[in-house]
Amino acid sequence: QQQVKQSPQSLIVQKGGISIINCAYENTAFDYFPWYQQFPGKGPALLIAIRPDVSEKKEGRFTISFNKSAKQFSLHIMDSQPGDSATYFCAASISGGATNKLIFGTGTLLAVQP
Amino acid sequence: GAGVSQSPSNKVTEKGKDVELRCDPISGHTALYWYRQSLGQGLEFLIYFQGNSAPDKSGLPSDRFSAERTGGSVSTLTIQRTQQEDSAVYLCASSLGHSNNEQFFGPGTRLTVL
Numbered sequence: 001q002q003q004v005k006q007s008p009q010s011l012i013v014q015k016g017g018i019s020i021i022n023c024a025y026e027n028t029a030f031d032y033f034p035w036y037q038q039f040p041g042k043g044p045a046l047l048i049a050i051r052p053d054v055s056e057k058k059e060g061r062f063t064i065s066f067n068k069s070a071k072q073f074s075l076h077i078m079d080s081q082p083g084d085s086a087t088y089f090c091a092a093s094i095s096g097g098a099t100n101k102l103i104f105g106t107g108t109l110l111a112v113q114p
Numbered sequence: 115g116a117g118v119s120q121s122p123s124n125k126v127t128e129k130g131k132d133v134e135l136r137c138d139p140i141s142g143h144t145a146l147y148w149y150r151q152s153l154g155q156g157l158e159f160l161i162y163f164q165g166n167s168a169p170d171k172s173g174l175p176s177d178r179f180s181a182e183r184t185g186g187s188v189s190t191l192t193i194q195r196t197q198q199e200d201s202a203v204y205l206c207a208s209s210l211g212h213s214n215n216e217q218f219f220g221p222g223t224r225l226t227v228l
Contacts, residue, residue, distance in 0.1 A: 034215070043220050099170040099172070
């Protein structure tokens with residue numbers, strides 16, 4: 001019940017295209033859903049996050065869509081650029097509990113071709 | 115401002131030796147987390163410190179792993195009698211506090227156990 005399932009494992013997109021990465025969770029107590037971007041040799045960097053009281057959040061070219069009833073959320077990268085090539089992780093956590101530990105998905109390796 | 119810093123960036127050790135990994139969180143952040151990133155297991159939670167509360171050690175994989183946080187700031191993760199399966203990148207993250215889930219990660223320490 002603590003798992004977060006992420007797909008696809010890898011993704012190739014042409015420059016200017018839309019990249020879509022999906023995640024699903026089981027634990028309905030999760031109330032914070034961040035996405036992290038990680039470049040080789042670097043730590044994960046917080047990209048964008050959403051809470052379940054909204055269905056969509058947009059920051060620049062990055063959008064999270066959240067479907068509470070389906071227990072799914074996704075990251076959309078519009079106008080994808082070669083510099084977006086990285087590994088993306090979704091995560092989930094429960095606020096205000098004994099711990100705010102993040103439960104991570106398994107990651108998606110995105111390659112944006114020029 | 116300065117982000118989360120970790121040292122060393124790389125550590126190579128022999129099986130059976132003890133290692134210490136250090137994390138300096140963002141100034142003012144009261145919550146500190148350790149995670150481990152390995153090829154087979156993805157990103158997994160190890161331990162969480164929040165202020166003066168007892169740490170959440172639920173993610174530590176064995177009693178060879180321990181961590182402490184002195185003065186509410188710097189943290190040290192210690193692995194005793196290292197094994198080859200301990201080889202991974204150890205990541206530290208910090209956040210403002212218990213009610214704030216935005217976790218910012220350091221660059222990690224890559225541990226290789228020969």
